[in-house]
Amino acid sequence: MSDEVQPGFVRVRLDLSYDGAEFSGWAKQAGGRRTVQGEIEDALRTVTRSAETYELTVAGRTDAGVHARGQVAHVDLPREVWAEHHAKLLKRLAGRLSRDVRVWALREASSGFNARFSAVWRRYAYRVTDNPGGVDPLLRGHVLWHDWPLDVEAMNEAAGRLLGEHDFAAYCKRREGATTIRTLQELSLVRGDDGIVTATVRADAFCHNMVRSLIGALLFVGDGHRGPEWPAKVLAAGVRDSAVHVVRPHGLTLEEVGYPADELLGARNKEARNRRTLPGAGCC
Secondary structure, three states, X not given: OOOOOOOOEEEEEEEEEEOHHHOOOOOOOOOOOOOHHXXXXXXXXXXXXXOOOXXXXXXXXXXXXXXXXXXEEEEEEEHHHHHHHHHHHHHHHXXXXXXXXXXXXXXXXXXXXXXXXOOOEEEEEEEEEOOOOOOOHHHOOOOEEOOOOOOHHHHHHHHHOOOEEEEOHHHOOOOOOOOOEEEEEEEEEEEOOOOOEEEEEEEOOOOOOHXXXXXXXXXXXXXXXXXXXXXXXXXXXXOOOOOOOOOOHHHEEXXXXXXXXXXXXXXXXXXXXXXXOOOOOOOO
C-alpha cells in the first residue's frame, strides 16, 4: 500500500455512500459474500472494459451492517483507462451499481494522497431511540431501539471522561500486531426533536468494534445501570468488561473523513504508519 503511484497510472479518489444492511462489510471476503469493495471493483472492471480488477483502498473498513454517507477510497488506474473513461465513468457506475451503493465523485487525487493513511479523522454517528413504541418503521434500518429511558445528560458526562489519547483496549476487539491507542476527539450526544438520540464520535482512527462498544457503555449509563464514572473506569482497567455490549451495527453510519492540506499529505502518511505508544509506556 504505497503513497507513490506507479509510472503509467493515475490515482483516483472516490467519494461514496452505501446502505450496509445487505453487505458483509466493506472488505472482500472468500466464499462469494457480497461486500462493498467487491461490488465497486466489479463495476469498475465492467464499465472500463478491463481484463483485470483494480483494487480499492478505503479510509475506514466498515463491518457487516454498518452504513456510510461520507466514505472515501482510492484506486490506481492505468492512465489510458482514466483518459478514455473518466468523463462518463460516474454515470456508467450509477447504471451498473446496485441501488444500495453510490459513487458521488471521481477525481484525480493530489500527489501523495492515500485514502487510508492520509486521513486525520473519521466521524461516525450512532442513532438510537428510547421511544416506548419502538422505531419509526421508515427508520428501522438506521436507528437502534433501546427499551429503557435514556438520560442524555448523564451519557454526555460519561462521554467527556473518555476524550483524548488513550489505549482503548477495553473497547476494542484485538487484532494481532495492531495498536489500540487512539485519540478520541469528540464524543457527544444530542436528542433531536424527533426523540432520536444521535451520538457523534470522531477520532484520528478507530480499532475494531470501538464505536459500538463505546455506545454500548454509554447506553448502560443512560438507562441508569451504571454511573457516569463507569466507562472511564473500564477504559483505565484496559481489559474487556462483560458488561460492555457491542451494540448492533445498523445504528452506525460513517459520516465524514477529514484530510489535511495537500502539502501535509506526506507527513500525515508517515505519521499514520508509525506504531503508537502512550507517554511513559515501555517499548516492549
